Amino acid sequence: xxxxxxxxxxxxxxxxxxxxxxxxxxxxxxxxxxxxxxxxxxxxxxxxxxxxxxxxxxxxxxxxxxxxxxxxxxxxxxxxxxxxxxxxxxxxxxxxxxxxxxxxxxxxxxxxxxxxxxxxxxxxxxxxxxxxxxxxxxxxxxxxxxxxxxxxxxxxxxxxxxxxxxxxxxxxxxxxxxxxxxxxxxxxxxxxxxxx
Amino acid sequence: xxxxxxxxxxxxxxxxxxxxxxxxxxxxxxxxxxxxxxxxxxxxxxxxxxxxxxxxxxxxxxxxxxxxxxxxxxxxxxxxxxxxxxxxxxxxxxxxxxxxx
Amino acid sequence: xxxxxxxxxxxxxxxxxxxxxxxxxxxxxxxxxxxxxxxxxxxxxxxxxxxxxxxxxxxxxxxxxxxxxxxxxxxxxxxxxxxxxxxxxxxxxxxxxxxxxxxxxxxxxxxxxxxxxxxxxxxxxxxxxxxxxxxxxxxxxxxxxxxxxxxxxxxxxxxx
Amino acid sequence: xxxxxxxxxxxxxxxxxxxxxxxxxxxxxxxxxxxxxxxxxxxxxxxxxxxxxxxxxxxxxxxxxxxxxxxxxxxxxxxxxxxxxxxxxxxxxxxxxxxxxxxxxxxxxxxxxxxxxxxxx
Numbered sequence: 001x002x003x004x005x006x007x008x009x010x011x012x013x014x015x016x017x018x019x020x021x022x023x024x025x026x027x028x029x030x031x032x033x034x035x036x037x038x039x040x041x042x043x044x045x046x047x048x049x050x051x052x053x054x055x056x057x058x059x060x061x062x063x064x065x066x067x068x069x070x071x072x073x074x075x076x077x078x079x080x081x082x083x084x085x086x087x088x089x090x091x092x093x094x095x096x097x098x099x100x101x102x103x104x105x106x107x108x109x110x111x112x113x114x115x116x117x118x119x120x121x122x123x124x125x126x127x128x129x130x131x132x133x134x135x136x137x138x139x140x141x142x143x144x145x146x147x148x149x150x151x152x153x154x155x156x157x158x159x160x161x162x163x164x165x166x167x168x169x170x171x172x173x174x175x176x177x178x179x180x181x182x183x184x185x186x187x188x189x190x191x192x193x194x195x196x
Numbered sequence: 197x198x199x200x201x202x203x204x205x206x207x208x209x210x211x212x213x214x215x216x217x218x219x220x221x222x223x224x225x226x227x228x229x230x231x232x233x234x235x236x237x238x239x240x241x242x243x244x245x246x247x248x249x250x251x252x253x254x255x256x257x258x259x260x261x262x263x264x265x266x267x268x269x270x271x272x273x274x275x276x277x278x279x280x281x282x283x284x285x286x287x288x289x290x291x292x293x294x295x296x297x
Numbered sequence: 298x299x300x301x302x303x304x305x306x307x308x309x310x311x312x313x314x315x316x317x318x319x320x321x322x323x324x325x326x327x328x329x330x331x332x333x334x335x336x337x338x339x340x341x342x343x344x345x346x347x348x349x350x351x352x353x354x355x356x357x358x359x360x361x362x363x364x365x366x367x368x369x370x371x372x373x374x375x376x377x378x379x380x381x382x383x384x385x386x387x388x389x390x391x392x393x394x395x396x397x398x399x400x401x402x403x404x405x406x407x408x409x410x411x412x413x414x415x416x417x418x419x420x421x422x423x424x425x426x427x428x429x430x431x432x433x434x435x436x437x438x439x440x441x442x443x444x445x446x447x448x449x450x451x452x453x454x455x456x457x
Numbered sequence: 458x459x460x461x462x463x464x465x466x467x468x469x470x471x472x473x474x475x476x477x478x479x480x481x482x483x484x485x486x487x488x489x490x491x492x493x494x495x496x497x498x499x500x501x502x503x504x505x506x507x508x509x510x511x512x513x514x515x516x517x518x519x520x521x522x523x524x525x526x527x528x529x530x531x532x533x534x535x536x537x538x539x540x541x542x543x544x545x546x547x548x549x550x551x552x553x554x555x556x557x558x559x560x561x562x563x564x565x566x567x568x569x570x571x572x573x574x575x576x577x578x
Contacts, residue, residue: 010202017209021216028220040228043269046218047239051261054246054255070236071265075272080275144322153279192282200475204516207482211508218492218501218574226498226555232548234492234505236541238485240354241516244536245478248523256520256532267543268539276552314531372511375503376484379491388500388563411545411552414506419501419556420547429562431503455519 011055018052033087039077046070060149076175201277208242229273236266299345301335308334353452358412359404359452364379367444368413375414376433389433390419393426393441409444470522477519485512498555499562502548509544513537 006035025045029038046069053062135152143151153161215235222228240259247255312327315358338344366386378386393410397403405416415431484507491504514537521533 014205014209016211023212024216036225037222037228040219040232040273043232044216044235047235047262051242051246053238054243054252054258059255059258061259066258066262066265070262071269071272074269078273078276144320146318162258163248198561200472200479204478204482204519207479207486211482211486214486214489214515216487216491222559224498224555226551226558229500229551229554230498230502230505231492233551234489234508237509237513237544238489240536240540241481241485241513244520245482245516245531248478248520250475253520253524253529253532256529256536260315260532260536263539264514267539267547270547271550274554297510309533314528314535317528329538366509372484372507375507376487376511379487379494379507380506383495384494386495387565388502389498390562390564407549408545411549412506412510414510414539415503416553417502417506419552427556429499429502431500 015052015055018055020047022052033090035084035086035088035154036115037083038088041057043070043074046073060147064103072172079176198249201245205242205245205249208238208245212238212242229270232264236262236270240245240266301339303336304338304344305331343449356404356451360447364409364412364444365449369407369457371413371415374435378431386431388434390428391428391430391433391436393428393436393447394428394446395424397424397445397449397452399453402449404415404454406445406448409448430455459502474519474522477515479519481512481515481517481519484508484515488512497563499559502552504545505550509540509548513544522535542559 022045025041025048029041029045032038032041046065050065050069052060053059053065118127122128135156136148139145139151139156141146143155145151145154200221210268212235215231215238219231219235233237243259243262246257247253247259308331312331316323316327318324386422395403397406401420403424405451406420410416410418410426410428417425417429419429421427426442428436429453478566489509491507492501495501495504517533517540522531523541524530524545
């Protein structure tokens, strides 16, 4: 009993540290002006959040975060940076008031909603008693994949996933075409005389 | 034993926090790239360690994926630095004459 | 063709170690992905003598053991530099001439220098390498000769 | 006799693994402290390579000791090989990019306390 409590304490502590890192990185992203530093920090943000997902046992989300957040989105953001300037414009102090109020309101609503959430890993929560339990009990006999998330995404909801993938692929293609990944900006930066 | 694992995970977390400071300070852009790359290596190690600490060594798959993705993104960033474009091939090798294979 | 056989073996072994399961469905999926990877690497033309030196695996393994011990030794110096109370380092930039001929040997040598803590290869021009070292004493002329000769021997199979 | 030795090894395995992991984590912290302390980019690169080589090796050896089966050992070995193949390439790429961009390294002996200097020379 005691060991469980100790390991729970350790997990809680690690969660708090990771969330604090996320908070600091978020504040830094909001405060910095250099766009390149912001791109780097967003890479850090997705690395840390993937670690946090692993601690919450959401391994599949961590996998996606690793592939998309750390790898692809950094490249996409850099491609976007090629088309624009290197630093963000300084804003007027009062222009930030309205977004701040919106963020505060959303945060308040989320905190209010989180009061009703069941505890993490609670076996009696609606997620774990209804259809979730069915999937967990039946998926291996029906599909034969060891990972329950794979069998849900690729088999039970196969068409859904197919459509989703098509949409995401089209969106990615459109972004790549819009950004052009460089031809124009390369010519421009050569004309301007290279670096910085 | 679990205490040893927990303390090494804690030490890795401390290292990650310290590296975050370097990322935030980093006077030059290269310092930031270096810090983020190191950050990635440490995340790979922390993910593996967490898998063992939580009794689920299957998590190593994610660590494996990370070690590859981290490399790809570092190279992408540096290619961006060097050529300001992703369309230049990294090696300017002339196509080798075909032999064998 | 031999290179493709080597690639096939490596991919099959890799898939099997990563999944570790024997069911026909999963083995079939593995076969499909191995074949797709082979087709892609054939189309990209990345499989050639330079990228897959199977003939030299043993030599590389021997070299690897030697390099690993060197890395541990070099680590100790840099660790001391990191934890010493006063900042007692003496960085230097030196040019190193190499006896390596082929690209593979040069890459091995330059990467060995980079992998050893305390020294980093900055650039390679012809047969000269620009090396940045944490201690000037570690990078004086002749410091890299042994590594140079060994990597040339491992990659090219030639004595100096 | 041999079975006894194997038995002993299996008993000691978790402890060995834990100790190796702890060593690796401490080496990682030392490397990070170096990255924070060193004066310019190129010297920081050297400190970061401790994490990439010794820290990663010790941690992965520890994990391999704790592994429940050969599949996990193979995965740990694969991570190690990937880190050792990609690590120097990434460091060289960073260093080369900085060099090409014209970032000048600091050269020569760094400042240090006068009393330690007299004792050293």
